[in-house]
Structure formats: C-alpha cells, structure tokens
Amino acid sequence: MSLDSSQTMTTPDGRTIGGVVMEMKHITLRFGGVVAIKDISFDIREGEIRAIIGPNGAGKSSMLNVINGFYHPQEGEVWFEGKRRKPMKPHEIAHQGIARTFQNIALFKGMTTLDNIMTGRFTRMKAPWWQQAIWAGPAEREEVANREVVEKIIDFLEIQAIRKTPVGRLPYGLQKRVELGRALGAEPRLLLLDEPMAGMNVEEKEDMSRFILDVNDEFGTTIALIEHDMGVVMDISDRVVVMDYGAKIGDGTPDEVRNNPAVIDAYLGVAHD
Amino acid sequence: MFYREAGDFKTSYAADGQTFPIAFDRWRYMIVVAIGFLAIPLFITEYMANAVLIPFLIWSVIAIGLNILTGYCGQVSLGTGGFMAVGAYACYKFMTGLDVWYVSACEGGANLFFLCTGVATYSVLFELPEFNIAFSVLMGGLTTAAVGLLFGLPSLRIKGFYLAVATLAAQFFLVWLFNKWSWAYNYSASGQINAPTRELLGFEITGPTATAEVKYLFCLTILFLMAWLARNLTRGRLGRSWMAIRDMDIAAEIIGVNPLKAKLSAFAVSSFFVGVGGALFFSVYLGAVEVGEAFGIQKSFLALFMIIIGGLGSIFGSFAGAAFIVLMPVLLKNIMVGGFGWPTDIAAHFEFIILGGLIIFFLIVEPHGLAALWRTLKEKLRLWPFPH
Structure with missing residues (x-):
C-alpha cells in the first residue's frame, strides 16, 4: 500500500482516511551508545487510528516522546501538517494541537x-x-x-x-x-495514546476501545496508539506500524501485518536449527 | 440538617463554580465579613489590635502568599523573611520620597554616570514626592514581585529540598543587603527604618498616633482584597497551571503549560503578597524595623509552619494557620498568666511546650492541615445526624 501524501483511501468498514497529518522521515534517536530508534519512517493520516506495536523495549514510547518533543532525534525530520517541524519544547507542540495520555497515569x-x-x-x-x-x-x-x-x-x-x-x-x-x-x-488534531488499556480487565478494555472508536468517529480525531493487546489492536486500528529493537519491521493494515513473516518472528520467535 | 446542598440547585455553570456553592456557607462568610468590618471596630482595644488582630491579618496575607507558591505551585521557599524585608524597605522608600542619585563629579577615574572608579561626588538625580500609604504598600508589593521573580529563576532547574536551600540564599542575601545598603534606610545612623505618620482619606494609618480602629480596618481591607485576588487566581487558568506543575510537571507540559511561565508567575504573585505583608508589618504593625531582627530566618520558618499546619493549597488553610500560630501563644499566655496567675517566665516556657505539642497533635490527626480537618467536619455536617 503506497499512497502519496494528499491521496485519500477507504477502509474496509467504509470510512475515508484523508491526507498525511504527520510524517516521520528517517528518525534516528540515540542515548549515548544505545540506539533507541533506527532510521524509522512512517506517516499518520487524517482521521485514522494508527497503532504502533512491538515487544518491550522496541522504542514505541520513545517514538511518542519524539512526536511530543520530549526527545529530539539526532537524525531525521518530523513533518506536521505539511511543514517541517523545528525542534520545539513539549508545551509549544501542545499548542500545535497534539495531545497525549501516558502509560503510567499522569x-x-x-x-x-x-x-x-x-x-x-x-x-x-x-x-x-x-x-x-x-x-x-x-x-x-x-x-x-x-x-x-x-x-x-x-x-x-x-x-x-x-x-x-x-x-x-x-x-x-x-x-x-x-x-x-x-x-x-x-480538542487535538492528533491524539497520542500510550497503552490506554494497560492493566485493565476485559470489560474495561471493551469500554476503552469503544471510547477510542467513538472519539475517532464523532470528533474525527486522528489517533496514534501504542498497545500490547493484539486483539484490540487488530480490531480497532486502520494501519499498524511494527517495531522491534528500534527498527521498523512492518507497516500496513492489520491483515498485512498479521501475515508478515518478520512480525511473526519478532512476536513468536523462530526456530533456528 | 442545616448544612445541606439538597434543594440548593444550580442552573448555571457560573453558579456552580462560585467560591461558596452551599448557601449556608455563603451566609456564614458574609456574616464573618460583616462582623470583621462593622462590629469589631466598635469595641476594639489597643491591646487587642496590636497583640492579636493586626498581626493575624498581616500574617494571613503573608501565609496566602507563601501558600500560592508552596501549596499551589509546589515550590518550597525559605526566603519569605527576605521578601518581607524587600516589601518593608520598598514601602519605606516610597513613603519617604524615593531618591535616585548619580555621580556629578568624578576625580581620577572614569565616570559612568552611576559608577565612578575614582573619588566621586554624588547629587540627587530626582526625588519622587512622598507617596500616600496605600500606594507605598502597593509599590512594596510590586518591588518584591520583581525581586521574587529573580530569585525564582533557580526553580527552573532545581526542585524540592534543593530549591528550599536555594531560596535560603535569598533570605540571607536580602537581610545582609538591607543591613549594608545605607540608601535603603535613608542613611540613618541607627540603621533602622521608622514609619513616619501617613494619612489616607484624612485618617492616620501609620505613625505613633494612629488609632487601633484605623490600623485594623486598613489591614482588614487589604487582606480582604488580597484574599479575593488569590481566590480568583487559584480557581482560574493560571491557578490550574500552577497546580498542574505541582502535581505532575511532565503532564502539565504536554498539555501546553510552559513551566517557565507557571513557576515564575507563581514566584511573582507569591512575592507580591509577601511584599505587601512585609510592608504592612513594618509600617502599620511595628512602626520601626531593624532588618535582622524583624525579618530574620525565623520569619521564613514561621510562615512555612503556618501553611503546613493550616493546609497546603488552601486559602482557608492560610487563615487557619496564621490564626493558630499568632493567636495560640496569646491565648495560652492569657490562660496561664491571667487565669492561673503563674509567673510570666514560667508561662513563656510552657507556652513553647504546649504549642509544640499542639502542632504535633494536629499534624498526626490530619497531616493535610486544619483546612482538611475543616473539610472533613463539613462532610460530616452535610450528613448529620446520619453517619453515611
């Protein structure tokens, strides 16, 4: 699936997903010798629910922190609403219309x-x-x-x-x-959710999923979320980015990702003989 | 039974957001204000005013100020005494006619107008007229706000106990400054500042002949205005940004609060309150001040004790804490000396012991201060006589 930035697409459930709101281009983030994010590019489109998944330590939260302005990547560009973003403080980014929730409630x-x-x-x-x-x-x-x-x-x-x-x-x-x-x-243009369902029971997860879908549906809010519950991710998201050890190993619709051999390797492991 | 919100319906968000949403509370508040303004001045005595009421009113202003910084914004400060001194000395300069000097002749050095590297002769550049007392107190507050802003800068880097130590520097530096800087005390030989007689609307507010009623009403009016300002600020956007920084600074930043603006504005507003309190403390209450004695480190601790005992992050707590610290010693003394007829020196020792014991007692009963105790009592009253 390759689209140019202004093209729209239609999801299987009949919703229209618009042009690119945010685009990450070749982002690399290092902490000293540790490379948290390795040359990752992906985009987030108007009105979609975009999931970022990956095993623990894959660099998902670091990615959100880059979008938020807590971390400044050593390499790469962040484009928001068609403009390249200068390095900004988190509170300035908030004024641009990016809101967020945290993994540990803040x-x-x-x-x-x-x-x-x-x-x-x-x-x-x-x-x-x-x-x-x-x-x-x-x-x-x-x-x-x-x-x-x-x-x-x-x-x-x-x-x-x-x-x-x-x-x-x-x-x-x-x-x-x-x-x-x-x-x-x-009233954000882009809503980032860092593990909105962590530590919840099934009913609470159902409620939260419903709220996320309703926010997207009623307010047309673009959402990017990190989540570990694969069932939830595959059900509610339109497109999924998969990360492992700081690198992107998959990107596409839930079905595409599900059948991607690299993703299956990362999650289930692979037999080495 | 009488303290209920049942049947007290709100039909607008403005009504729901008011300071006293329960009708009984509103009436109680109005009655207290009416007694304060109308009844007490009728039978106030010199002793009541000087030993009890005026210190209570002034300390309330100061406690509200420190509570804005420490209770609402979460920045611990031990510089209160120093900021009170700034308010007092600025007020004094404006009361007595602010004079600005320049170097009129400079022998054997470069003349930089205000600075001379050789032997300098100074002349008055301009001298402001003597301002009326209300304006002087206001300027005392504003000057302190500017100084507070400056000493608030370290808060952008350091937090908690470390910030407390950094503000301690303000305390020592400012007291030292007003000891050494003879311009600040108008070159008086004793190094003291004395409040001259000043009038407002024909009534003497300061000076040896000012009457108890006038001094009391002046302080009460200022406290009333300041408490109203504090309440408005803390329930609005600015106050929420302070509390957000206090509770979770990272989340505050993510929703658009600029930590620099929030912390520095808290320092400025808080210092304004403390400065006004210091100005009143000097001009109305003490009349004559020697900086090390009147505004030493113990004043900083006293203010901190007030808000901790009263309740952090509560305007009512500031009043309660000020009342506790100011009134309790007077009450104990009256009971022991007046009631039991004990010698004053023994009573003074017992006063400390009992006060210390009471502080520990109240903090064990309710670590969040008298304000939290008062809230619990109100919750209970709403359901009384039923337990749930």
Whole structure:
C-alpha cells in the first residue's frame, strides 16, 4: 500500500482516511551508545487510528516522546501538517494541537476530575492573568464557555458522577478514562495514546476501545496508539506500524501485518536449527 | 440538617463554580465579613489590635502568599523573611520620597554616570514626592514581585529540598543587603527604618498616633482584597497551571503549560503578597524595623509552619494557620498568666511546650492541615445526624 501524501483511501468498514497529518522521515534517536530508534519512517493520516506495536523495549514510547518533543532525534525530520517541524519544547507542540495520555497515569492527583479536564483546555483559553485575578467579565465568560465543552466531554465519557472527586481517590480504570478526557479537552488534531488499556480487565478494555472508536468517529480525531493487546489492536486500528529493537519491521493494515513473516518472528520467535 | 446542598440547585455553570456553592456557607462568610468590618471596630482595644488582630491579618496575607507558591505551585521557599524585608524597605522608600542619585563629579577615574572608579561626588538625580500609604504598600508589593521573580529563576532547574536551600540564599542575601545598603534606610545612623505618620482619606494609618480602629480596618481591607485576588487566581487558568506543575510537571507540559511561565508567575504573585505583608508589618504593625531582627530566618520558618499546619493549597488553610500560630501563644499566655496567675517566665516556657505539642497533635490527626480537618467536619455536617 503506497499512497502519496494528499491521496485519500477507504477502509474496509467504509470510512475515508484523508491526507498525511504527520510524517516521520528517517528518525534516528540515540542515548549515548544505545540506539533507541533506527532510521524509522512512517506517516499518520487524517482521521485514522494508527497503532504502533512491538515487544518491550522496541522504542514505541520513545517514538511518542519524539512526536511530543520530549526527545529530539539526532537524525531525521518530523513533518506536521505539511511543514517541517523545528525542534520545539513539549508545551509549544501542545499548542500545535497534539495531545497525549501516558502509560503510567499522569493525572493531577490533587485536582478534581473537572479541574483536570479544564486544565486540558489550557491551550484553548486566552484571558490575560489580570482579568482572571479580578474575575472580570471576559475571564468569567471564558471559564463558563470552556466549562460547557468540558461538560460535553464528561457526558461523552460517562463520568458525571465523579465530576467533583479528586482524581487521586478514583479507581485505576476511571483514572485512565479521566486522562483520556483531559487529552480530549485540548480538542487535538492528533491524539497520542500510550497503552490506554494497560492493566485493565476485559470489560474495561471493551469500554476503552469503544471510547477510542467513538472519539475517532464523532470528533474525527486522528489517533496514534501504542498497545500490547493484539486483539484490540487488530480490531480497532486502520494501519499498524511494527517495531522491534528500534527498527521498523512492518507497516500496513492489520491483515498485512498479521501475515508478515518478520512480525511473526519478532512476536513468536523462530526456530533456528 | 442545616448544612445541606439538597434543594440548593444550580442552573448555571457560573453558579456552580462560585467560591461558596452551599448557601449556608455563603451566609456564614458574609456574616464573618460583616462582623470583621462593622462590629469589631466598635469595641476594639489597643491591646487587642496590636497583640492579636493586626498581626493575624498581616500574617494571613503573608501565609496566602507563601501558600500560592508552596501549596499551589509546589515550590518550597525559605526566603519569605527576605521578601518581607524587600516589601518593608520598598514601602519605606516610597513613603519617604524615593531618591535616585548619580555621580556629578568624578576625580581620577572614569565616570559612568552611576559608577565612578575614582573619588566621586554624588547629587540627587530626582526625588519622587512622598507617596500616600496605600500606594507605598502597593509599590512594596510590586518591588518584591520583581525581586521574587529573580530569585525564582533557580526553580527552573532545581526542585524540592534543593530549591528550599536555594531560596535560603535569598533570605540571607536580602537581610545582609538591607543591613549594608545605607540608601535603603535613608542613611540613618541607627540603621533602622521608622514609619513616619501617613494619612489616607484624612485618617492616620501609620505613625505613633494612629488609632487601633484605623490600623485594623486598613489591614482588614487589604487582606480582604488580597484574599479575593488569590481566590480568583487559584480557581482560574493560571491557578490550574500552577497546580498542574505541582502535581505532575511532565503532564502539565504536554498539555501546553510552559513551566517557565507557571513557576515564575507563581514566584511573582507569591512575592507580591509577601511584599505587601512585609510592608504592612513594618509600617502599620511595628512602626520601626531593624532588618535582622524583624525579618530574620525565623520569619521564613514561621510562615512555612503556618501553611503546613493550616493546609497546603488552601486559602482557608492560610487563615487557619496564621490564626493558630499568632493567636495560640496569646491565648495560652492569657490562660496561664491571667487565669492561673503563674509567673510570666514560667508561662513563656510552657507556652513553647504546649504549642509544640499542639502542632504535633494536629499534624498526626490530619497531616493535610486544619483546612482538611475543616473539610472533613463539613462532610460530616452535610450528613448529620446520619453517619453515611
């Protein structure tokens, strides 16, 4: 499957996937002598769910950290929305419309669910500090307008009951859901999910899968996710990148990847005689 | 029974987001404010004002300031005493007419206008008029905000205990500076600064003849405004960015919070509060100040104790902590000396023992401070008389 960057494609379930939103070109990331990512190129297209899979230590999270700006690759280019991205700080990248959740939940534990998701709207709020200080008209109106958006997200994720609970008191599954809510608060162009289903039971995984599909479907959000549960990955993603030891060993639709001998080797091992 | 939100429906997000969402709370707050502004001035005495109320009000401003930095933004500071000194001395300079000097003649060296490498003769470049006290206090706060910003820079690199040690440098440096820099105390022989008599709207606020009611009302008004500002800032976008940095700085960055802006703004706002507190401490409360005595390291610890005992990350906690630290010794002294008739020196020893014991007791009962204790009590009251 080779497409040029503006071409669209249609998935088996009838959705249209648009042009390239983000493109990684020949990314190499080294920590001293350790090569975490070796010359990897792939693209993420408008409206798709793109999975990155691979065994532990393959460099998947490092890849997200490159997209986020936590790591700066020694070689290669990152292209976002048709422009080559200069080396940026993570908070600048957030303002470009890239949001993310973490493998180990990184919520603001002392704040309520509501405040966490409101903080997610940080890039969308503009009132200057002196207006906030006196709670003057524009600042209060902005607060209320953003609260409305946050309430929509709360409804969407079905977490109305824990709206005012400090998130430190919530069970694990709900914390994961609130973290997704916080990322959605930014109304991102590209949503990165780092193992959204880690440590969940089957029902929680089903719920989370449903939320991810709904986010993609209702808001048209482009999603890139890392996940270890192959069942989930094969079910919900449109295209899959497979990494092993920092290198890309496969890229394509779930069916293509499933039948790729290199991928089977990496996951199941191969008999050497 | 009386403390319920049942039936108290909110129909707008503005109403739901207000400071006191429960009607009973709102009334209680208004009554406390009304008593503070209208009732207390009627029967305030000189002793009550100077030993109890004014120090409580001023320390509340300072505790709110430190709580913004440490409680809300998670940056520990031991420089509070030094920042109070900046507020006090800046306020003093503006009260007495800020003078700026330059080198008018320089013999045997290069003349760089402000700096002379030879023997210099100085002249006054300009002298501002003596400002009214409210403006001087404000300028004390703003000057401290600028200084706080400067001493906040290390926070971008270091965290926790290490940052506390870095802010300790601010404490020692600033006290040293105001000891040595004779311009700051208007070249007085004693090295002290004395608050001259200043009026606001015809009432004397500072100076030896200012009355207790006026001083009390002045401090109360400032505290009221400052607490309102602090509440607004901490519930808005800026406050959320502070708390985000406190709770999880990496996640804060990923959602667009610039750590540099969040930390430095917390330092500036916090120092503004502490500076205003220091200015009041000098001009209204003490009247005369020697920097090492009035703004030493023990003031920094006192402020830190207040917010830890009161509750980190809570405006109410700042009040509770200030009340505990300021009022408890006075109360104990009155009970032991006035009530039991003990000699004052023995009472003073017991005062320390009992205060220390109480601090340990409260921290064991509720490590998150009096504010958390108060929250638990309110939760219980909402369900009373039922346990669940």
